[in-house]
Amino acid sequence: MNGFLLEVKENTIIESQKISSWQKIEAEYKDILSYKYLNNWEEIELPAEWSEAEQLTTFFKSDFAFPADNQENMIWKFDFETGGEALLSINGEIVHGLDRNHKEMIIDSNQYAGQEVELVIEAALDRINKIYLEIEGYKHSFSRAEFKIVDREGKSFYYNLLSLFELKNELQGIEKEKYKKIEVIYQKLKEMYYNQKRKNAKIDFKFLNKVYHSEIEKIESENNYKIACFGHAHIDLAWLWQFKETVRKSARSFSTALNLLKAYPEFKFIQSQPKLYQYMEECFPELFARIKEEVKENNWQVEGGMWVEADTNLISGESLVRQFLYGKKYIKDHFGEDSKVLWLPDVFGYTASLPQIMKKAEVDYFMTSKISWNDTNDFPYSIFNWVGIDGSEVLTHVPRVILPYTYNGEVDAAKIKEIENNYEEQKKENVFDYKFGDSSNYFKKDRVIPDNNLIYIYGYGDGGGGVTEEFIEKLKRFKELPYLADIDFSQPREYFKRIDQERKENNISYPDWRGELYLEYHRGTYTSQAEIKLKNRRLEEKLKKAEILNTIYQITDQKTLEKLWQDVLSNQFHDILPGTSIKEVYQDVNQVYKKVEQELNQIINDNLEQALSLNKNSSDADQKTLDNNQVDYFVVWNSLGRQRNSYLEIECSQLNIDFEAGIRVQSWPEAEDLKFCFKKDLSSKEMLKIYLDKISGLSAKIIKIEAVGKNNSKEFKSSYMKKNYIPNQLQEKSAQIENQYYRLQFDSQGRISSIYDKKLERELIESGEKANQLQFFVDQPPRYDAWEIEADFAEKEIKNELNLETLTVAEDDLEKRAIISWTFRDSTIKQEIILLTDKKRIDFKSSLDWQEREILVKTAFPVNLLSEQASYEIAFGQINRPTTSNTDYEKAQFEVPAHRWADLSESGFGVSLLNDSKYGYDIKNNLMRLTLLKSSNYPDPTADAGKHNFIYSLYSHSGSLRKSRTLNEAENINEKLVSKKIKSVRKYMGDETTHNLLNSILEFKKGKSRLTALKKAEKDKAVILRFYEPYGGRDRIKIKIADYFKIEKVAEVNLLENPVEKQSEIKLDNNLLSFELSKFEIKTIKLYLK
Incomplete structure (x- = not known):
């Protein structure tokens, strides 16, 4: 700003009064709005430096008398330079946030004229300046406090x-x-x-x-452009600060917005994330009430669709459903609003199943700016139809502006002109129209931008803060000035409805974008903070299990499960689950996860206990053996909606019997002998492993483990070590393991030199290559350490530092395994490579004690086949991506996200790489790689340090992916059997009013689609069933539902559980449900009960 403008600004001040008398007190910020005061109030003089300690809060207070005269031509203002981030209250009422961008504020002279008040400022660390920008010599100083009267x-x-x-x-x-x-x-x-x-x-x-x-x-x-300006405050639920600080950030940002709405009638504000509003409801009810009033007046729009601005690459399909279900429900219940816009400005890529989920959650429009951050290819469109894997489409806008203002926009003439110029340039450019996986469809065409409806999202963000007075004042004038676009103070819902209406009225055809919105940036987020990703997946599975059981046995209420869902959903925020927050955030998250897991375990156990107590005929003989400690019983429940053969592992410490004398394991009451073995896992725990054959979907078996003496059964030490290999004596192919499906041979470094599929008579590994290569790469991106993997990572491989310590081959009745230990620098890696007797699958059970920094870890399988595309599981489906690097689009996808499996197939044959907790894949040509760890330094210098336990698996198949068991095996390694030790058993569980746990709740008679939810309906006496088609074809389903459910009628509903307008054909005949699913369709059925 030049001297003339500064002079004019000074001359607008009629009167200025310094507020010089202040006191301060320091407090430790313990938890949400919980403080421990460390000293007493003391007098201070300005300027006064104050503590920058992470957990310290400094309070300042002063008495102030407002003038009695409040003339119409005068504006009252406070002007504070507090340093840090702060919140001003007047007589206990929250008034305005204070930060590096918000120093002046308008004060309502009609409210305060002639009053003597107490001013209180709560001040804390500015984490953006201190941690993110790392401003050298940055200090917190309360240096200015003035009251001004402005003309x-x-x-x-x-x-x-x-x-x-x-x-x-x-x-x-x-x-x-x-x-x-x-x-x-x-x-x-x-x-x-x-x-x-x-x-x-x-x-x-x-x-x-x-x-x-x-x-x-x-x-x-003349200017043909119209810019809809959305004022907002992007508030990361956690990032460089903990959740407890987000509560205060929200109060600062929201009070600032409320103050500006009061001063400027034309101003409109939009804020997403119901979780933030829940914080206000619980912690700042006065602010919450004021927000509700502004929402009622249509000045404040509660939008966004989801519970939080969640990552969409990593979370399950059902989690995405619940983000919308609980997010929209909260908005409707508390504000009476129907959210229609998915607002995700800062999420790191968008899964191809999202359009269908949006449409079935009654969300019609999508806004993101993050795709404009691509590091390789300029995204070709601004307004377009995003088409999902099932054909659903949503109207989408990607604002075309330069970094870093994509969603934290500042307002000046340069930014406004830049938006116009960018769109003008976009019209002139050519774009490659390339359908991934189809090299024949690769040509240039003119880019078409058929609309002049632009967007600018303004307001300081990430750490909140939001809009300023100056932003609004400038936009008011830009609206009037020549040579600038027509400025509209707007809100997302109205904007999208307007352009949608214009499209229909004027027959405008927007371009289509099919498939995922892949962000060519932040690829490390599929891997960073591996423990958090593993726990999220386990809790997603456990929530499903708890809901199914609770729907039947009703131990807890729906609100309890909804709260547990919300806790998990909150931690799916796009800077938490992707692994890009500070250490303290993950300490908080682990505490939440621990509590949720404990509660879910309790719900599952209590429901199983309830099921087992529904007995009228106990077995005295069995009860007697229990009393004599000669028998242990376990109930084992299959949570999948299909029959499975599976393995159960029980810690021997859970057994009360004298198992060293010999045991028998049987199903009860059938008394069928079950295969079992004893083994030690990688942590040396003694385990009993049992093979269970043909457990029906959503049903249980009772396992009886009985001590029978040495002469009648196996001894404890029946798993004999077959051979130990000394590394320097280990010759090529001298160590091997083999079962009826595979033969594996190991080289002198513990790598696999051959995987031979005996059924298909085919070698899986390319000649001369090694499989299960543990690869290590220097991982030091120039910025965004936890977020990034560099495109040239493969050129930075660290070789010859992985040292084999031991390789042991063992076998028993259930498995053949190689137990291998390596060291890498200061870290240790142990693996059990397991061939199961009754499974065509190779498991790599891994245990790492990781002590390295900024090293990327992958496992590599150079397979003996070639395909131009690979298939990857995503939420509610799968997508194909190219394995070639012909184009810049293909080259940019050097690391891609997937869920539980990826598959590389050629005609008649394929190999699948499965996992139980990983998300980053890298498949180029015939090299299949899974990323295991990242261990970045920023923003958490301890990220991924310590112990990790996970499984990945290899599975080969004939025929197509659809005809393979890839999905089944991925489910098997992820959704373990639920087991509970029980005190007694009963021969009869259930009667005409209860369900027998040993019988299937529902049983697939026909079809390959998957059950993803069985829950109590949000309203009505009803049960919700949700299915999806996973392979990309039509599927006819027949399901037998347990007689326990007295079904009056069935109806198709959407993901919000509202009836769909066009009902599909669903037949119900004596509890046999028949219906059809189309390609990748998600279908939700409501069973109305009598």
Whole structure:
């Protein structure tokens, strides 16, 4: 800003009063709004430095008397330079947030005129400046506190001049004629101002403003663009701060927005994330009530669709459903609003199943800006139809603006012109139209932008703060100024409805984008903070299990499960689950996860206990053996909706019997002998492993483990070690394991030199290559450490530092395994490579004690096949991606997200790489890689350090992916059998009013689709069933539902459990449910009960 403008701003001040008498007190911020005061109030003089300690809060207070006179032509303001981030309260009422961008605030003179009040400022660390920007020598200093009375017309004149100044500077040297016209007006106003000043008269700002408007109106200007400006405050639920700080950040940002809404009738505000509103409801009910009033007046829009702005690459399909279900439910219940826009400005890529989920959650529009962050290819469209894997489409807008203002926009003339110019350039460019996986469809075409409806999202964000007075004042003037787009203070819902209506009325055809919105950036987020990703997946599975059982046996209420869901959903926020937050955030998350897991375990166990207590005929003989400690019983429940053969592992420490003397394991009451073995896992725990054959879907078996003496059964030490290999004596292919399906041979470094599929008579590994290569790469991206993997990572491989320590081969009745230990620098890696007797699958059970920094870890399988595309599981389906690197689009996808499996297939044969907790894949040509660890330094210098336990698996198949068991095996390694030790058993469980746990709750008679939810309906006496088609084809389903459910009628509903307008054909005959699913369809069925 030049000297003239500064002078004008100073001359708008009628009166200024310093507030010099202050006291302060320090407190430790323990938990949400919980403080431990460390000293007493003490007098201070400004300027006063205060502590930057992470967990310290400093309170300042002062008494202040407002003037009695509050004339219409005067504006009252406070001007504070507190340092850090702070919140101002007047007489206990929250008024405004204070930070590096919000120092001045308008005060309602009608409310406070003549009052004596107490001012309290709560101040804390500015984490953006201190941690993210790392400003050298940054100190917190409370240096200014002033009350100002400003001339209303003078303030208006100042912003008129400032807007002209910015516009003329933007036009200078580019559009000379336009520049001259604006420059003439600016200089004329400047001259008139100084003429008045030379006469020592009071500046007549009102007259100068009239001249300004008169001169502006003389300029004829055409601009075809209209920019919808959305004021908001992007608040990360956690990132460089903990959840408890987010509560305070929200209060600061929201109070600022409320103050601006009061001062500016034209201003509109939008805020997403019901979780933030829940914080306000619980912690700041007065603010929450004021927000509700502004929502009612249509000044504040509660939008976003989801519970939080969640990552969409990593979370399950059912989690995505619940994000919408509980997010929209909260908005409807508390604000009476129906959210129609998915608002995800800062999420790291968008799964291809999202359009269908949105449409079935009654969300029609999508807004993101993150795709404009691509590091390789410029995303070709701004307004377009995003088409999902099932064909569903949603109208989408990606604002086309330069970094870093994609969603934290500042307001000046340069930004407004930049938006226009970017769209003009976009019209001129050519774009490659390339359908991934189809090399024949690769050509150039003209880019078409059929609309002039642009978006600008403004307001300081990430750490909140939001809109400023200056932003609003400038936008008001930009709306009037020539040579700029038509500015509209707007909100997302109205914007999308308008352009959608214009599209229909004018028959506008927007371009289509099919498949995922892959972000060519932040690829490390599929891997960072591996423990958090594993726990999220386990809890997603456990929530499903708890809901199914609780629907039948009803131990807890729906609200309890909803709260547990919300806790998990909150931690799916896009800086938490992706692994890009500080250490303290993950300490908080682990505490939440621990509590949720404990509660879910309790719900599952209590429901199983309830099921087992529904017995009228106990077995005295069995009860007697229990009393003699000669028998242990376990109930084992299959949570999948299909029959499975599976393995159960029980810690021997759970057994009360004298198992070393010999045991028998049987199903009860059938008394069928079950295969079992004893083994030690990688942590040396003694385990009993049992093979269970043909457990029906959603049903249980009772396992009886009985001590029978040495002469009648196996001894404890029946798993004999077959051979130990000394590393320096281990010869190529001298160590091997083999079962009926595979033969594996190991080289002298413990790598696999051969995997031979005995059934298919085919070698899986390319000749001369090694499989299960543990690869290590230097991982030091120049910025965004936890977020990034560099495109040239493969050139930075660390070789010859993985040292084999031991390789042991063992076998028993259930498995053949190689137990291998390596060291890498200061870290240890152990694996059990397991061939199961009754499974065609190779498991790599892994245990790492990781002590390295900034090293990327992958496992590699160079397979003996070639395909131009690979298939990857995503939420509610799968997608194909190219394995080639022909184009820049293909090259950019050097690391991609997937869920439980990826598959590389050629005609008649394929190999699948499965996992139980990983998300980053890298499949190029015939090399299949899974990323295991990242261990970044920023923002958490301890990320991924310590112990990790996980499984990945290899599975080969004949035929197509659809005909394979890839999905079944992925389910088997992820969704373990539920087991519970029980005190007694009963031969009869259930009667006409209860369900027998040993029988299936529902049983698939036909079809390959998957059950993803069985839950109590949100309303009505009803049960919800949700299915999806996973392979990309049509599927006819027949399901037998347990007689326990007395079904009155069935109906198709959407994901919000509202009836769909066009009902599909669903037949119900004696509890046999028949229906059809189309390609990747998600179908939700409501069973109305009698």
